Amino acid sequence: MQNVVVTCAACGVLVGARASGLARVNYGPDLLDQLRREWLREGRTATARERAATFAERHRDLPLAGVEDLGDLVVALERRGGRTVTERARIVQALLEDAADPVLRRCLLQTLVPGIVSVCRQLRFGDGVVREPSEMVSVALALASELLVDWAGQSRPFAAPDLLSALRGRLRRWLLKEKDAVRAVAAYAMLPEASTEPSSLETRLHSYRDGPHDRLARLTYARVFEGRSLRDLAAEDHSAPASLRAELQLFALRHLL
Numbered sequence: 001m002q003n004v005v006v007t008c009a010a011c012g013v014l015v016g017a018r019a020s021g022l023a024r025v026n027y028g029p030d031l032l033d034q035l036r037r038e039w040l041r042e043g044r045t046a047t048a049r050e051r052a053a054t055f056a057e058r059h060r061d062l063p064l065a066g067v068e069d070l071g072d073l074v075v076a077l078e079r080r081g082g083r084t085v086t087e088r089a090r091i092v093q094a095l096l097e098d099a100a101d102p103v104l105r106r107c108l109l110q111t112l113v114p115g116i117v118s119v120c121r122q123l124r125f126g127d128g129v130v131r132e133p134s135e136m137v138s139v140a141l142a143l144a145s146e147l148l149v150d151w152a153g154q155s156r157p158f159a160a161p162d163l164l165s166a167l168r169g170r171l172r173r174w175l176l177k178e179k180d181a182v183r184a185v186a187a188y189a190m191l192p193e194a195s196t197e198p199s200s201l202e203t204r205l206h207s208y209r210d211g212p213h214d215r216l217a218r219l220t221y222a223r224v225f226e227g228r229s230l231r232d233l234a235a236e237d238h239s240a241p242a243s244l245r246a247e248l249q250l251f252a253l254r255h256l257l
Helices: 031-042 046-058 070-076 085-097 102-122 133-151 159-189 200-207 214-224 230-237 241-256
Strands: none
Touching: 031 070, 031 102, 046 070, 046 085, 046 102, 070 085, 070 102, 085 102, 085 159, 102 133, 102 159, 133 159, 133 241, 159 241, 200 214, 200 241, 214 230, 214 241, 230 241
């Protein structure tokens, strides 16, 4: 997974969540509410006003009357924002074209949050694979951020549906890999315990100690044998849960399975 700039302690992605129905699922400790509050502040800054003006100047054919900052732009892209479906699609298309700018890319990500949550819901929030819906949402936001970096500069008339469709595919692939990792851990857990002999997984993890993979070996040990939560480990490691999960998954696939 490519490195994604993280600015929000909750999950490593700064987004807004102005969408109906989001409270129906328990996403964890106010995850989306934290993101929404941070965006309400960041979307009204001087930088947000400057970027909105530059965006409007570059795309004079777009219906951007009354948009003073990026906060206004996100509101304009809501269903009740006063723009038609076609007009909203044109604005999102232009945002993707300009998404090499990290500020506009962040704005675009915010407009996609309702769709991102909808994709998670379609995939049942990784039920049977992911323990908490908040983890699924966090991973989805990180993958969406990565996708916007990959697609920045493209011109797509149906940018939002295309992005969400691609995100769904990436999430499905991630869930399949995660399911394989869960099965592998379960297989280790079913092995008979020896009173004095460490398990083969424990032995392999120990072999990576004090080497280039020491950090990931220790975190994996804490996750598997001590039952530590991903959120607690990420806090101690000063990393985002989604990126730490991706690191542990890659380590397991390359060195343990």
